[in-house]
Amino acid sequence: AKPKIVLGIESSCDETAVALVTSDRTIIAEKIASQIEEHAPYGGVVPEIAARAHAEKLAPMLKAVMDEAGLSLADCDAIAATAGPGLIGGVMVGLVTAKALAMASDTPLLAINHLEGHALSPRLANPDLEFPYLLLLVSGGHCQILLVEGVGEYRRLATTIDDALGEAFDKSAKVLGLGYPGGPALEKLAMQGDPQAVPLPRPLKGSKEPHFSFAGLKSAVLRAKDSGEHTDADIAASFQQAAVDCLIDRLEYALERIETPGNLVVAGGVAANQTIRTALEKLAQRHGMRFTAPPMALCTDNAAMIAWAGCERLPLGVFDPLDVAARPRWPL
Numbered sequence: 001a002k003p004k005i006v007l008g009i010e011s012s013c014d015e016t017a018v019a020l021v022t023s024d025r026t027i028i029a030e031k032i033a034s035q036i037e038e039h040a041p042y043g044g045v046v047p048e049i050a051a052r053a054h055a056e057k058l059a060p061m062l063k064a065v066m067d068e069a070g071l072s073l074a075d076c077d078a079i080a081a082t083a084g085p086g087l088i089g090g091v092m093v094g095l096v097t098a099k100a101l102a103m104a105s106d107t108p109l110l111a112i113n114h115l116e117g118h119a120l121s122p123r124l125a126n127p128d129l130e131f132p133y134l135l136l137l138v139s140g141g142h143c144q145i146l147l148v149e150g151v152g153e154y155r156r157l158a159t160t161i162d163d164a165l166g167e168a169f170d171k172s173a174k175v176l177g178l179g180y181p182g183g184p185a186l187e188k189l190a191m192q193g194d195p196q197a198v199p200l201p202r203p204l205k206g207s208k209e210p211h212f213s214f215a216g217l218k219s220a221v222l223r224a225k226d227s228g229e230h231t232d233a234d235i236a237a238s239f240q241q242a243a244v245d246c247l248i249d250r251l252e253y254a255l256e257r258i259e260t261p262g263n264l265v266v267a268g269g270v271a272a273n274q275t276i277r278t279a280l281e282k283l284a285q286r287h288g289m290r291f292t293a294p295p296m297a298l299c300t301d302n303a304a305m306i307a308w309a310g311c312e313r314l315p316l317g318v319f320d321p322l323d324v325a326a327r328p329r330w331p332l
């Protein structure tokens with residue numbers, strides 16, 4: 001059969017993104033516009049500024065992607081847009097745009113959960129990644145352990161009770177004067193530091209509640225900086241080590257509670273972190289699992305993962321009505 005084509009739109013945070021993806025895993029065309037410059041002066045994402053930027057950028061990007069592919073909406077089998085969770089103004093810009101396109105071209109609409117996009121993205125890059133897999137989803141907004149058993153079948157084994165890990169990286173980087181977003185800069189600084197130098201807490205380590213907590217770690221970083229007793233590099237390295245220890249402890253605990261799946265997968269922006277990747281690879285080895293990390297462009301927010309989630313949903317034949325709601329909160 002001819003491969004299906006899905007148009008994907010992502011606008012839930014500070015990335016405006018559009019992609020055309022086929023059911024046989026080809027990204028035909030994609031565009032992504034980051035708003036880092038718009039938000040950097042404020043040290044974080046400002047929802048109102050984000051929504052306005054999406055409203056400005058989205059339509060021209062859609063046109064550019066369709067033109068580049070040489071396709072029209074009539075060639076698409078579905079239009080998929082992130083419908084949540086995320087900053088509601090931005091989500092509404094993307095979802096309403098998708099509704100208008102779907103209505104005007106009489107194309108089915110798919111309202112995609114952003115987390116489902118992240119959860120299924122590894123299968124876009126890795127055709128042989130089969131269900132079930134254990135997924136560590138670590139981004140600026142999310143920190144979860146999911147057992148992905150199939151399309152639409154997600155068992156959440158752990159989530160954060162306060163900050164997401166990327167948020168903890170960003171806030172700690174801010175304390176160290178590293179700018180926004182601070183994750184990559186903190187990782188770089190950590191390479192020059194001693195990961196054992198600063199005693200930092202491992203929140204919830206060993207806990208029988210299957211969750212994460214990073215707020216206390218961030219506060220401890222602030223105290224370490226204020227004490228004046230440590231170099232910034234030592235604080236960065238020690239923070240990163242504490243974060244890794246927490247991730248591995250929680251994953252070990254999750255693995256105790258389920259039948260070990262064949263694959264361990266990481267997704268989300270924090271998956272760029274090499275220290276975290278190495279620790280996950282070792283964990284996978286210990287448990288006889290295969291470790292998969294999608295390419296970075298698929299880890300951070302993008303529209304190809306939303307279009308791909310649409311492709312995965314197509315065989316189910318369930319589409320969304322034009323009055324489907326945008327949802328600021330939407331657990332998987």
Ligand code: KG4
Pocket residue numbers: 013138139140141142165166167169170181182183184187268269270271272273274299300301
């Ligand atoms: O997935 P993503 O692009 O957006 C969200 O959905 O949040 O993730 C962005 C997050 C930011 O918090 C950023 O600091 C973090 O990912 N990040 C990193 C690294 N690269 C990006 N954190 C640690 N180490 C990195 N190398």
Ligand code: ZN
Pocket residue numbers: 114118139141268300301
């Ligand atoms: Zn995301």
